[in-house]
Amino acid sequence: MRFPAQGDGIARRGRHPTDLTFIMKPARHYLQFSDLTRDEYLHLFERSRILKRRHYDGELYRPLVGKVMSMVFEKNSTRTRASFEAGMAQMGGHAMFLDSKSSQLGRGEPIEDTARVLSRMSDIIMIRTFEQALVERLAAFSRAPVINGLTNEYHPCQVLADLFTWVEQRGPISGRTVAWIGDGNNVARTWLQAAKLLGFKFRIASPKGYELTVLDAQDYGPDVYEVCDNPLDAARGADIVTTDVYTSMGFEAEAEARHRAFAGYGVTAAVMAAAKPDAMFMHCLPAHRGEEVDAEVIDGPNSVVWDEAENRMHVQKALVEFLLLGRVADKK
Ligand code: CP
Ligand code: NVA
DSSP: OOOOOOTTOOOSTTOOTTOOTTTSOOOOOBSSGGGSOHHHHHHHHHHHHHHHHHHHTTOOOOTTTTOEEEEEESSOOSHHHHHHHHHHHHTTOEEEEEETTTSGGGGTOOHHHHHHHHHHHOSEEEEEOSOHHHHHHHHHTOSSOEEEOOOSSOOHHHHHHHHHHHHHHHOOOTTOEEEEESOOOHHHHHHHHHHHHHTOEEEEEOOTTOOOOOOSSOOOOTTTEEEOSSHHHHHTTOSEEEEOOSSOTTOGGGHHHHHHHTTTOSBOHHHHHHSOTTOEEEEOSOOOBTTTBOHHHHTSTTBOHHHHHHHHHHHHHHHHHHHHHOOOOOOO
């Protein structure tokens, strides 16, 4: 369910003296991959490339001095927390960590109230949580842009980083084929949105009972979306082969059943051999060697998993820059 943008929800009549929403532009949020246009993604890929090069050159770029990001985590994280925190520091800003254990969220404070409070003292909010609906509610009551740092349904920052990894090393993604082996989960669902928007083919092979369900109202035709019977069919001739853990965060109660169901749905050397010889292997990480991917694949020559992880930081810097400052067009 999408909620209308409402600033921080203060009634228009009898406006409070601190209510500045009437002079503020409504915030632009990043809650699903489909929230940006193709053209905006092309801009983000270019900015990611520039910001990455500047970082490697040791050039300081601090457009966010005095700006604060609130990072709300209701699930664990290594990459998402580290990449946002490092990225904000590099751009001169600050990232503030909150989790549900030590904040009032864990004691039942409504997300709408959390949104109104956090967005009065931070310029941008990143949240990792369970239901997508909660992120939508947060955004509806936030003055500041909200970024989805993973929900049960979507993980847009991950696929943004993965696509940039392809684009920086190989060029445009349009016309290519991405094979997903395993759980039809949040990351897979995000890849499907990306395929539609950026014009590539998404093929998926999942065990019975763990197939991808489409949650948006978009029409994914056969040029974009193909469901395959087995991993070899999905990987055949693919440019990218990718997978994820059997059991995503929040689904731990199903771990045993999933372990049984996912046998035969890992990325092995044989699956990689079905793809193009120079196909990239991608994984959002953390990975379980010997389960969804064999060690010889993830640690092998086709694997780009460390580039993907690093690129989380570069693309998210570009994303935060875009959401806070618009299209920055400065030197290469
Ligand atoms: N890929 C990813 O989001 O990693 P974390 O769970 O470590 O943040
Ligand atoms: N699908 C995984 C991704 C972790 C980054 C999860 O949701 O746990």
